[in-house]
Amino acid sequence: MTTVSEKLLTRAEETGTPGRAGPPGSAVPLLSLRGVRIADGSDGREIVHGVSFDLTPGKVVGIVGESGSGKTLTCRAALGILPPHFEVTGGSVEIEGTDISTLSPARWTALRGATISAVFQDPASYLNPSLRIGRQIAEVVRVKKGLGRREARQRVLALLRAVHLQEAELVHDQYPFELSGGMLQRVLVAAAIAADPRILIADEATTALDVTVQAEILDLLADLRDRAGLALVVVSHDLAVVAQLCDEVLVMRQGEVVEQGPTRRVLDHPRHDYTRMLIRGHESYGLEKFLGQPKEES
Amino acid sequence: MTADRPDDDTGTVTGAGARPVLDVTGLEVHYGRRRRRRRALHGVSLTVAPGETVGLIGETGSGKSTLARTVLGLVRPSAGSVVVDGEDVTAHGARQWRDLRRRGVVQYVFQDPLRSLDPDLTVEASLTEPLLVRGATRPEAAARVRAFLPRVRLPEDLLGRLPGELSGGQRQRIAVARALVTEPRLVLLDEPVSALDSANRVQVLEILKELRESGVALVFISHDLGSVAGIADRIAVLYRGELVEVGAARDVVGRPEHPYTRLLVGSAPTLRGTSADRGERAALRALLPA
Numbered sequence: 001m002t003t004v005s006e007k008l009l010t011r012a013e014e015t016g017t018p019g020r021a022g023p024p025g026s027a028v029p030l031l032s033l034r035g036v037r038i039a040d041g042s043d044g045r046e047i048v049h050g051v052s053f054d055l056t057p058g059k060v061v062g063i064v065g066e067s068g069s070g071k072t073l074t075c076r077a078a079l080g081i082l083p084p085h086f087e088v089t090g091g092s093v094e095i096e097g098t099d100i101s102t103l104s105p106a107r108w109t110a111l112r113g114a115t116i117s118a119v120f121q122d123p124a125s126y127l128n129p130s131l132r133i134g135r136q137i138a139e140v141v142r143v144k145k146g147l148g149r150r151e152a153r154q155r156v157l158a159l160l161r162a163v164h165l166q167e168a169e170l171v172h173d174q175y176p177f178e179l180s181g182g183m184l185q186r187v188l189v190a191a192a193i194a195a196d197p198r199i200l201i202a203d204e205a206t207t208a209l210d211v212t213v214q215a216e217i218l219d220l221l222a223d224l225r226d227r228a229g230l231a232l233v234v235v236s237h238d239l240a241v242v243a244q245l246c247d248e249v250l251v252m253r254q255g256e257v258v259e260q261g262p263t264r265r266v267l268d269h270p271r272h273d274y275t276r277m278l279i280r281g282h283e284s285y286g287l288e289k290f291l292g293q294p295k296e297e298s
Numbered sequence: 299m300t301a302d303r304p305d306d307d308t309g310t311v312t313g314a315g316a317r318p319v320l321d322v323t324g325l326e327v328h329y330g331r332r333r334r335r336r337r338a339l340h341g342v343s344l345t346v347a348p349g350e351t352v353g354l355i356g357e358t359g360s361g362k363s364t365l366a367r368t369v370l371g372l373v374r375p376s377a378g379s380v381v382v383d384g385e386d387v388t389a390h391g392a393r394q395w396r397d398l399r400r401r402g403v404v405q406y407v408f409q410d411p412l413r414s415l416d417p418d419l420t421v422e423a424s425l426t427e428p429l430l431v432r433g434a435t436r437p438e439a440a441a442r443v444r445a446f447l448p449r450v451r452l453p454e455d456l457l458g459r460l461p462g463e464l465s466g467g468q469r470q471r472i473a474v475a476r477a478l479v480t481e482p483r484l485v486l487l488d489e490p491v492s493a494l495d496s497a498n499r500v501q502v503l504e505i506l507k508e509l510r511e512s513g514v515a516l517v518f519i520s521h522d523l524g525s526v527a528g529i530a531d532r533i534a535v536l537y538r539g540e541l542v543e544v545g546a547a548r549d550v551v552g553r554p555e556h557p558y559t560r561l562l563v564g565s566a567p568t569l570r571g572t573s574a575d576r577g578e579r580a581a582l583r584a585l586l587p588a
Binding site: 067 | 497521
C-alpha cells in the first residue's frame with residue numbers, strides 16, 4: 001500500500017500520478033468517537049458532554065467552538081494525550097477499530113505519528129529551539145521508519161518540499177527562530193506526516209497566522225486529503241475556516257455539541273441559535289456582506 | 299459642558315463639516331540609523347472624513363502598527379504630515395500631545411482592554427476620569443457615565459468592579475465606553491475584536507456601529523479583513539509600508555485591483571469558501587515580490 005507521504009513525495013518530485021486515494025468507504029472508520037465524555041478528575045466536573053463522529057479516509061470533520069468549548073480536550077482524548085487529571089468518563093474512542101482504552105503505552109507510541117498525528121497552534125513551542133529543523137524531522141523518520149542517517153536526510157528534504165517550503169536544503173539547516181510562523185507551521189505539518197499517518201488532527205493550526213498564510217496551510221491540508229486520502233479533523237474557533245475544508249461540522253459550546261451535520265446543511269439551514277449567531281457575525285461584518293447571497297450550491 | 303471645549307474656540311475654519319478628522323499626507327517613516335536604516339512606511343496618504351469608518355488592513359510587517367503609532371505621536375515621521383481635526387500634529391512635542399489628548403479629540407481602543415484600563419481603578423473611576431480631565435464636575439461625569447452605560451450594554455452594578463473581575467467581552471466594552479464617553483471626533487481601534495470570542499465580537503461591533511450615529515469617525519486597524527470588512531465604509535490596504543489600495547469596502551472586496559489585495563480577499567475564508575481558488579492564489583503569489 002502506498003503511504004501518505006510517499007504519495008505526496010512522488011507528487012512533489014513530479015514522478016507519480018496524482019489522484020484521490022484511499023480505500024473507498026471501508027467498513028471500519030479510521031477514527032470513531034461514540035458519546036465521548038471527559039471530566040476533570042480533580043473535582044469530578046464533566047467538561048465534555050458526549051461527542052460522536054466517524055472519520056473515514058479522505059473525509060474531513062470540523063469542530064468549531066470558542067476556547068473552553070471542549071474542542072481541544074476532545075482532540076486530545078482522541079490522541080490519548082489528555083492533560084493531567086482529565087479522563088474519559090464515558091463513551092469510547094476507536095482508532096481503526098481498536099478501543100484506545102485497551103491500548104498499552106507501547107501500542108500508543110506505535111500508533112502516534114504512524115496512524116494518528118496532530119498539528120497545533122503556535123508551532124514554535126513544539127520545536128526545540130536549539131536543534132536544526134532537519135534534525136528534528138529526521139528524528140521522527142529514523143525512529144518511526146527505521147531509516148539510516150543518509151536516507152533520513154533525503155526523506156526530510158522530500159518532506160520539506162512536499163509542504164511547499166522553497167529552498168528545502170536551506171530550511172533543513174536552519175534553526176526555528178530563523179523561520180516565519182507560516183514556515184514553522186509547514187515544518188510541523190512535515191513532521192506530522194513524516195511517519196505516514198492516516199489521520200491528521202489540525203487544532204487551531206492556522207489561528208496565529210496571517211490570512212494569506214493561513215490559506216496556504218489550508219491548501220496544503222486539502223492537498224494531503226486529495227492526493228493521499230488523509231483523513232482530517234480541523235478544529236477552529238472560526239466557522240469560515242471549518243467551512244473551507246470540512247464535509248461534516250460539529251458546533252460545540254460549553255462541552256456540548258449543539259449542532260452537527262453536513263457542512264452545507266449546517267451553513268444553509270442552521271438549527272441552533274448559537275450556530276445562527278456565528279453565521280450572522282459573518283453575514284453582517286465579514287466579507288460575506290459584499291460577496292452576494294448564499295448559493296444553493298458552492 | 300460645551301462651553302468648556304477648547305477645540306470649539308479654534309474651530310473657526312469655514313466648512314468645518316467637510317474637513318477631514320484625519321489627514322495623513324506623504325508619510326515616510328524609517329527605523330534605525332545609517333546602514334541599518336529601514337523603511338517602514340513610504341508615501342502613505344489617507345484621509346478620514348467626519349463620521350466615516352475606515353478599515354486599515356495589513357498583515358505582519360505591513361507597517362500598520364507603525365502608521366497607528368505615528369498618528370498617535372509615538373513615532374516621528376521622516377517626511378510627510380499628520381493633521382488631526384485641522385491641527386498639524388506632525389511636529390508636536392510631548393506637551394502638545396498631552397493637550398490634544400486632554401481635549402479628547404482622538405481616542406484609542408487596543409486589542410487587549412487591560413492595556414487601556416488601569417487594573418487598580420474601578421470601572422466607574424476609569425470611565426469618569428476622561429470626563430474629569432476635560433473639566434466636567436464629578437456629578438456631571440457620574441451622570442454622563444451612567445447615561446452612557448446602556449449604549450455599551452453594561453449594567454450599572456459593574457461600576458464598582460475592577461477590570462480583573464470582568465470578562466474579556468465586558469472589559470472591551472468598558473474600553474470602548476472610555477474611548478467614546480468624551481464624544482471624540484476620531485477613535486483608532488487596534489484589533490479591537492481579535493481577542494474576543496464570536497458572541498462578544500458581534501456584540502462589540504454592533505455597539506460600535508450604533509455609536510457611529512454620534513458622528514465619530516472610526517479607524518479599525520486589523521490584520522483580518524474578514525473581521526472588519528462589513529463595518530467599514532472604506533478599506534485601505536497596507537502592504538510592505540505602502541497603501542496599495544483604498545476604496546469603498548464594497549469595491550475593495552468585490553473588485554480588488556492590486557495583486558496583493560486580490561490575494562488577501564481571495565485568501566479570506568468565508569462561509570461560501572474563498573473567492574479565489576488554490577490555483578488563482580498561487581498565480582497571485584507569483585505576481586508579488588518575494
